[in-house]
Ligand code: SF4
């Protein structure tokens with residue numbers, strides 16, 4: 383079995399417009415296939431899919447398999463904690479939603495400078511340690527969205543941590559803003575297990591500009607484009623698990639088959655792909671939707687960025703893409719409705735200047 387973990391951030395849906403409408407017929411079959419292939423690791427969080435992710439874990443996994451058949455990771459919403467007792471309250475609620483009385487892995491969710499300060503203020507690391515001592519958490523750690531310097535600071539202050547969950551993919555590897563390689567090397571230096579999130583960068587690396595796809599297909603005609611991204615993460619020696627949020631059986635089967643090795647020649651090809659991609663992605667949004675609930679104007683931020691990127695790739699298709707924008711804007715705030723409060727930007731793991739980018743979207747689709 384490769385290092386694949388089943389991420390419950392993106393799941394099959396009966397209504398593509400509504401993240402909470404999980405299609406359990408498809409999901410149950412995917413869970414069965416994943417376990418039958420030797421996979422065991424499942425990842426969820428309190429805030430994923432508005433809480434529906436944890437419920438989906440219970441229905442698709444916990445109620446259908448013995449507890450010993452899988453490894454379950456969950457995350458405390460570190461930034462929502464307002465007093466120490468909240469940690470216990472969230473943990474109990476999460477156990478209830480998932481239908482378990484312990485998690486194999488329990489992480490502080492989304493540490494960056496701001497959330498790390500909250501975690502320290504309310505002794506969240508001590509809470510994790512207490513859970514571990516009581517047998518309610520097997521291994522502990524945090525998911526991370528900051529730079530390498532802060533990661534070093536946290537790992538120095540908290541040697542009790544077992545696991546760090548990092549955003550790693552071949553496009554971000556040398557990114558000066560996201561510092562994927564430097565964060566990986568920092569965690570490696572501290573001998574932490576690394577769990578990778580967003581290996582396909584929210585789907586960005588599943589569909590490449592034609593010039594880049596031609597390069598990869600010439601080398602491996604049968605391999606899917608997404609499998610290259612999964613393989614890049616799996617090939618890193620300190621990586622224990624590569625999470626993939628999958629919403630179709632085809633994606634799951636493709637990920638299960640991904641090889642764990644990457645030759646020097648293949649690494650060179652990915653470098654060439656990165657060069658092409660950096661010139662072609664207008665807005666590097668991964669559609670994680672973390673920003674959406676923070677927007678007072680109910681702007682469909684990732685949907686607008688997706689169609690804007692599509693437009694930038696194929697401006698000649700503008701006549702087809704603009705009506706899609708108009709339809710979405712009919713149900714949500716328009717791009718031009720952004721009031722520049724920057725609330726979304728504080729919650730964007732890709733550190734996108736959302737407000738500025740929305741003005742570019744508005745200039746194209748609202749003219
Ligand atoms: S900056 Fe704009 S898009 Fe972001 S939360 Fe504020 S209004 Fe919404």
Ligand code: SF4
Pocket residue numbers: 666667668669670671672673674683684687729730731732733734736
């Ligand atoms: S703008 Fe940022 S937070 Fe919002 S969906 Fe895109 S990557 Fe996620």
